Amino acid sequence: MLNIGTVAVIGSGTMGAGIAEVAASHGHQVLVYDIAAEAISRAIDGIRQRLTSRVARGKLSADASEQILARLLPVTDIQALAAADLIIEAASERLEVKKALFAKLAAICPPQTLLTSNTSSISVTAIAADIHHPERVAGLHFFNPAPVMKLVEVVSGLATSPEVADALCELAMNWGKQPVRCQSTPGFIVNRVARPFYSEAWRALEEQVATPEVIDAALREGGGFPMGPLELTDLIGQDVNFAVTCSVFNAFWQERRFLPSLVQQELVLAGRMGKKSGKGVYDWQGDKPEVGWSETVSKRFSPIHVERISDGVTEIDDVLLIETQGETAQSLALRHQRPVVVVDRMEREVAVIAVASSNPDAATQKAICYLQQQGKRVVQIADYPGLLVWRTLAMIANEALDALQKGVASEKDIDTAMRLGVNYPNGPIAWGERLGWQRLLTLLENLQRHYGEERYRPCSLLRQRALLESSYES
Template identity: 70%
Template structure:
């Protein structure tokens, strides 16, 4: 199967649908943007217009180019209008029954040679294609939010997907300036399968009141070298969407506790606190300047301390033991060694997280941590929990 992909149809006027439409139009395609609700299409086009205006203001695009790109996007509330499309990208509600019904309709409306793809984050492509005529043309084309910015696209094969279709989609994605990654239709594909425990650990820490959301995000963001913390990222994605994907992956893996959904996230979704798109989620949006979590450096930080390196993982600071985490609490290690203990997670990132036995009162925390500032790291204190971040704190449920 091979067809020239001139006309692209995008289904869904939400954040992902409008972003994908912008990407396709930016690559020179004529784009049909479909949504059942006219007001959703109005918001989608307005959002694209604002993003293009921002790019023009920054000199990334000329006004003429922006105008031409916007003119290539034609909104419609008629599904039948998608009939001439050679490539359809569905970005509708993340519900299996909605997608299956939609693809069955598309198979009747569009040409047998049209490629039918879904932007689903976790739903089985094999299941979506089950009732579609010519299921070999059905595949996953999973973009990431925000679609105009993020380079990665997962090209997902269902059981019946033709290798030729996958190859054609990879060429198309590459021509759009994106990086295609091929994968099979397994729960969560690649990225969401890996990311679920990352989100889950942040939610569990928030539920257990390990630290405020800003501290949890700072620890996991800077400790792991990520652009955003997991809680802020769920706000950006949308708590409803992120929670639905977590539930989908959890159920697809037969309730494996590594993917256990968060009751707190469910509460936010039920309350309509969906994050950026509703103005409030874990944080209030737009985000205010976050409190700086780095402790101030002290003059001559190590001058008053007697420092002795006992091993790669253990340093003596006077009577204090500074130890790299191996999963035990500072309380347990202090009892084991009979002296005050501070445990830290070095990680490879920009921030160290540390925790101290709660009974330590002999030295103020700022003095015990001056060795961190001398190594030009950001750092923050956590309660005495098992593990730290970003390494040993990960748990298998």
């Protein structure tokens, strides 16, 4: 299994070329297959340019660059792939195309040839269903750009041999990658657990809670994510991101928590694909709009008396400043019979707030003044339950626990995948542990009551962990 000499890569697009570069850089002869010879030429030219850049920066010797290029062999006859020990398919993301291709490969190649797909969400079990020796079929999902990104998802279908998965994990490590193992399920680890990061942002935009730049700033600067969700979809490509969401949604039998966004669909229909087309959520040919931070409040609003009543609740004169637990500011104001300002998670210097419509303006200004005195930049959004950061974190952690409970992957591999695959500042399960399972459970239950939707249903493992957390504390 581990004696992998020749590697074949099917498809010479961005991912195929990147994977071919990785394999050739680690000493393998690489058969680069495409039905169009000019596509292979473009791919190899792109690899040559990247290697030349590395040589110019002193990251690679000229001799090593030439050796890597010499290992890349263009192939337009699929029969030639019979010489490969490992085949990595990085072609069309359509099941019927993959099934036909793998059936042809199984007929051409000897039984010991490992057949893998770089698919990001299509069932490995389905790909392998109709071929001889399905135990040698697996997913080998790289992340873009493949030469740079460390993560590789090694995906086992129903028939995949454990020895095949072991061999692929060892190969990925030999290539300087970090493999994570998972079962074939819609979206695997990363594209499943990451869905709420995008979907909660689209929902906020649909409900006109805040402008795109505020939503992105909240998640980026208040949540610690490297990019905001809307700007990230522009970078990925709205068509690509929307297609993955639709694929996961349909594969889960229209599970509501994966519901695609009509706003995103409109962008795709309009051809506004993001950075690659010049326009998406943002106009990439102009300046990105700036966040409308609250002006510095006059000192006459400085609070007279500040008292921390409990964890997450501060009294500022007659105003309650409450860290969100999934209820609107107005519902809290009615319950407490006093002005309420709800604030989102504040890990950094940003404070996103929502205020009760019944608040006197002076009461809201006192809360803003207090937050500014704590060194926060404040931005106000509509009265939205769970605000932006807390509800997103709760949904991501809930999805990660659901994947864990259903045996998709181990806790360690789920956290590793999300840190390395999409650069989250923390793994979602470790993050949930730190944030508090009971807190996340309460927030989701409040959101479920508010919307009356299954979308915010807490998974049973979240309830179990919240219960254990409560018993430890008591």
